[in-house]
Amino acid sequence: MIKTEGLRKSFDKHTVFDGADITVEDGSVCGLIGINGAGKSTLLRILSGVMRQDGGNVSIDGMPVYDNRAVKSNVFFLPDDPYYDSNFNVKRLRELYEAFYDLDKEKYEKYIKLFHLPVDKPIRNFSKGMRRQAFIAVAFACKAKYIFLDEAFDGLDPLCRMEFKRGIIECKERGTTVVISSHSLRELEDICDSFILIDRSTVKQCGALVDALEKIFKLQFAFGDDQEFTRERLPFEVLRLSKIGKVITVVAHGNSNDAIERIKELSPLFVEEIQMDFEDMFIEEVQSRGYLDYDKGE
Amino acid sequence: MKKYFVYELKKSLFVMCILAVLTAAIYEVSILTSAEDILEWGSRRMPTDSIVAIGGALSVIIPIWKLEYLMKKRSVDLYYSLPLSHTCILAVKFSVGLIVLFSSFTVAYWVGSFTAMATFGALLNNVNFVLMYFAMLIPMAVIYSMTSFIFTRANRFVDGIAFVIMTGMSLGTVVEVISQFMGVYRVTLFFTPFGAMSLISWYFLGNFFKNISSAVDVSFMQWVGMITVALLGIAAAIGLFFSERVAKAENCEQLSESYFGYKTMIPLYTFSLALLGTLNSYLLTVLVAGAAYAVSTLYKRTAKIGWKFGVKVGIAFIVGVGFSFMI
Numbered sequence: 001m002i003k004t005e006g007l008r009k010s011f012d013k014h015t016v017f018d019g020a021d022i023t024v025e026d027g028s029v030c031g032l033i034g035i036n037g038a039g040k041s042t043l044l045r046i047l048s049g050v051m052r053q054d055g056g057n058v059s060i061d062g063m064p065v066y067d068n069r070a071v072k073s074n075v076f077f078l079p080d081d082p083y084y085d086s087n088f089n090v091k092r093l094r095e096l097y098e099a100f101y102d103l104d105k106e107k108y109e110k111y112i113k114l115f116h117l118p119v120d121k122p123i124r125n126f127s128k129g130m131r132r133q134a135f136i137a138v139a140f141a142c143k144a145k146y147i148f149l150d151e152a153f154d155g156l157d158p159l160c161r162m163e164f165k166r167g168i169i170e171c172k173e174r175g176t177t178v179v180i181s182s183h184s185l186r187e188l189e190d191i192c193d194s195f196i197l198i199d200r201s202t203v204k205q206c207g208a209l210v211d212a213l214e215k216i217f218k219l220q221f222a223f224g225d226d227q228e229f230t231r232e233r234l235p236f237e238v239l240r241l242s243k244i245g246k247v248i249t250v251v252a253h254g255n256s257n258d259a260i261e262r263i264k265e266l267s268p269l270f271v272e273e274i275q276m277d278f279e280d281m282f283i284e285e286v287q288s289r290g291y292l293d294y295d296k297g298e
Numbered sequence: 299m300k301k302y303f304v305y306e307l308k309k310s311l312f313v314m315c316i317l318a319v320l321t322a323a324i325y326e327v328s329i330l331t332s333a334e335d336i337l338e339w340g341s342r343r344m345p346t347d348s349i350v351a352i353g354g355a356l357s358v359i360i361p362i363w364k365l366e367y368l369m370k371k372r373s374v375d376l377y378y379s380l381p382l383s384h385t386c387i388l389a390v391k392f393s394v395g396l397i398v399l400f401s402s403f404t405v406a407y408w409v410g411s412f413t414a415m416a417t418f419g420a421l422l423n424n425v426n427f428v429l430m431y432f433a434m435l436i437p438m439a440v441i442y443s444m445t446s447f448i449f450t451r452a453n454r455f456v457d458g459i460a461f462v463i464m465t466g467m468s469l470g471t472v473v474e475v476i477s478q479f480m481g482v483y484r485v486t487l488f489f490t491p492f493g494a495m496s497l498i499s500w501y502f503l504g505n506f507f508k509n510i511s512s513a514v515d516v517s518f519m520q521w522v523g524m525i526t527v528a529l530l531g532i533a534a535a536i537g538l539f540f541s542e543r544v545a546k547a548e549n550c551e552q553l554s555e556s557y558f559g560y561k562t563m564i565p566l567y568t569f570s571l572a573l574l575g576t577l578n579s580y581l582l583t584v585l586v587a588g589a590a591y592a593v594s595t596l597y598k599r600t601a602k603i604g605w606k607f608g609v610k611v612g613i614a615f616i617v618g619v620g621f622s623f624m625i
Contacts, residue, residue: 011548045375045379048379049378049379050374050375050378050379050547051378051546051547051548052547067383067384067543069381069383069386072379072381072382074381075379075381076379077375077379079372079375079376079379081372082372082375082376083370083372083373083375083376095305096305098305099301099302099304099306100302100381100382101381
């Protein structure tokens with residue numbers, strides 16, 4: 001299990017985490033989401049022992065991570081821009097990781113073939129997506145119990161994304177815990193069973209994805225009268241309200257059925273629930289805090 | 299760790315071979331082109347300068363090559379996340395670098411020495427090649443260790459190179475300034491790692507172990523210089539590993555704020571060179587001021603070097619020029 005308690009991390013005067021508590025259960029696939037600069041990559045670097053936290057506890061299987069060989073032998077970290085020597089080809093890349101991990105050579109070769117990666121060509125001459133494919137092959141073959149992937153889908157074509165997601169699900173079935181940071185929330189929704197939302201130096205939400213999606217809803221409705229509609233007229237607290245013509249859209253936390261009943265009491269022309277996905281949820285959560293909100297900006 | 303050591307060694311074999319062949323060729327050429335001098339003067343003209351230069355250059359280039367992984371965010375991400383402690387990774391890189399250094403130097407040294415022995419025979423009877431070989435490994439290890447420590451004080455590759463260049467001559471520069479004040483015999487060279495190395499090769503060339511009276515050739519101050527440099531080498535190795543334990547990955551590619559680098563070296567050189575330059579020509583005084591500003595912009599990575607640091611360098615410059623009039 002991955003656990004952080006009161007995690008604090010700053011870069012000079014910029015605070016990235018100020019008391020973040022995170023729990024990721026074993027065998028889960030966890031999506032790490034947040035706006036640009038929220039601290040996703042920093043969190044993954046702390047979890048993989050690249051960086052040391054300034055305060056709080058960071059543990060994997062109950063042991064501290066930083067500079068702990070026992071823990072790190074179970075961890076594989078794939079950064080957004082992974083390092084390779086200029087003369088590396090896929091064979092030499094494998095040799096590097098073989099020096100540290102009990103690499104499954106057959107699985108590695110399988111993915112190299114699956115992605116049609118040239119064996120003798122230097123990795124420096126690969127496209128961005130091809131480089132990522134080579135490192136994904138390492139990630140799946142290294143038998144690590146914890147895999148941390150930063151900007152996981154970056155540069156991958158749709159077919160590779162599919163194979164990548166299939167690979168992650170296979171990892172999960174073997175009991176591997178995968179933490180993936182990405183802005184491709186629709187892709188994450190396909191594979192993640194939990195998520196961590198980082199915003200403004202802390203963890204805003206953390207837990208099961210299904211539960212979180214059940215706790216937020218989006219409704220559309222309209223009233224016949226022409227008077228100005230304000231959020232105060234609604235009998236529940238809304239995260240976000242927008243109005244186009246007479247059609248009002250609200251996003252709120254809670255039970256959607258209760259909210260529909262309460263709106264019906266106000267005699268609307270119509271009221272309906274709109275299905276929300278992970279991306280909608282993310283957008284609503286961060287926009288409700290004022291991020292890139294043009295209305296509020298004005 | 300053993301697996302990684304073997305991997306790192308295998309990975310370095312190719313470079314080791316290239317360096318060995320290249321340096322052996324350079325030494326060989328330098329011996330053969332000195333044939334006339336050797337035939338005329340014997341061991342007194344044995345061209346040790348080239349092997350000293352080769353050993354010195356290798357001792358600087360190899361640690362930079364091996365430790366540059368600490369200067370890039372991407373490689374820090376890789377090496378710090380791998381299942382080995384940061385110190386273990388450094389220890390492997392450091393020791394493999396030392397093996398590459400000694401191996402390539404050994405090939406160059408003995409290829410050259412055997413050629414010299416075969417070509418000039420009895421003329422070089424008083425050269426103790428074996429002792430000279432072992433004696434040169436020591437200053438090379440010292441330079442290697444000092445370069446490793448100084449280079450890794452920087453957060454960026456370019457800064458690391460600048461730190462190595464600046465600190466390599468810093469002790470010698472200070473000694474030169476003191477020498478000017480005291481009006482004593484110039485011993486500056488022996489307070490630089492390369493000078494100490496050169497001195498050792500020259501020392502053993504003179505058949506010291508066959509004729510103990512050669513010992514008088516090395517003055518007290520030269521001994522002090524060599525011992526100081528050797529102690530600095532040991533301290534550097536200890537410092538290298540100690541500092542790696544507390545190193546922060548996030549500092550990588552940031553401004554290099556170590557006191558072993560720009561922060562201290564720019565004011566030190568500004569003071570010393572303003573003093574020494576003004577003694578010779580006012581044109582040099584102006585050049586020193588320009589150079590101080592140029593290096594400061596390299597440090598701050600902007601033309602605006604900041605008033606605090608600017609004042610510090612300015613004071614060093616004025617004091618340096620002022621002191622020159624006292625000599």
